[in-house]
Amino acid sequence: MTKKNKVLLVVTGSVGAYKAVEILRTLRDLNIDVRVILTEGAEKFISALTFSSSGAEKVFTEQDQFSVDSEGVSAHISLSRWADCILIAPATANTIAKILAGIADSLVLSTILASEKQIFIAPCMNTNMFENLITQRNINALKEHGMIFIGPEEGKLADFSVGMGRLTDPEKIAQFVASFMQKNTELFKGKRFVVTAGPTREYLDPIRFITNDSSGKMGTEIAKEAKRMGGYVHLICGSSCVDAIGLDKIDKITTTEELFKKTKKAMEKSDILIMAAAPTDFKPEIVQPGKIKKISQLNVQFLKTVDIIKEVGKHKNNKIIVGFALQTDDIEKNAMKKMREKNMDIVIANSNLNMGKDYGSVLIIDKTGRKKVVRNETKQKIAREILIFLKEFWGKERKNG
């Protein structure tokens, strides 16, 4: 019989506390054992009985802070040992701040401080609380300590406003944690990734633009997989990138020039760039300030946009650059040519048939000529294969270098 994974679900005093029940149920459906701890604040919103009658293996409250088990082990130590990971959902601004400060004056906080396991934090709060620079500073600092944030998202809040701070969909939170537990490896522990995804837009006037059909799915899957493999991941994504949860930093951009600037800056602090974005290669020479009138013929002069990989490749030092080459003919030869010209280490030859789909086929090649074909797989599986190939390449590079 395979060993079941164990999640310690920490529920804090947020108006979204009731949503933790759905997280518990989804984790249980995924065959994961769940123990729950409620802060005193959480108990104002939901009772321990709701969790114990919804499939939790055991439920703890702050009343248990000074309890010991039959072997004389105190609750915070036994819970931190029992769990394979800790999920704090919903997480209040208060608990996030106290974790960063190392405060341990409750069962929840002392268990978290005693834990060496992966900690996931799904914040939920009013927009001003979330956007307050103090909260932002706390979140960024905890990310640097290796804690993984899931959300929050933009949406309707309990105070009837619309803004950032809404808890990520409970089922998505549970699925994310479950998928992390299945595949979590330490392959890229301590490595810093910049991943780009999705299309860019080049505007003709304030309303119309040229772009392409890229969905951003490939880049987003690579970013999530790199995170699961232990990396620090900064995703820079164009107008469409879906389900980018659990990453360390996300920047949204519109034009190719913005993508270039953000990528160049992010590269300074990173070890690996994976350029899965589909930048628009041309931009109108003039962007009209007002809407262009409906005339019988419109002539537009287009200019080439900046070649991001080529420019970044000039200053790569010992960083690794992985790029995609979308080709419609002579796929392998053209991809190899692109890799050499742009100083890339690995190229992924991609077909336009993969665009916008959830699955596809790719050919991965490194600069030594080693190849791997991935056929008809989901983008998540392709992402994993790319990262495993990258890890093998990295190992050889460092040995030779």
Ligand SMILES: Cc1cc2nc3c(=O)[nH]c(=O)nc-3n(C[C@H](O)[C@H](O)[C@H](O)COP(=O)(O)O)c2cc1C
């Ligand atoms: C009705 C109500 C709703 C609240 N919702 C939230 C929330 O969603 N997020 C948050 O960070 N704090 C929220 N708070 C404030 C927390 O409950 C408060 O900071 C509390 O001390 C948190 O304790 P804990 O982090 O130990 O659970 C709310 C307070 C009230 C009265």
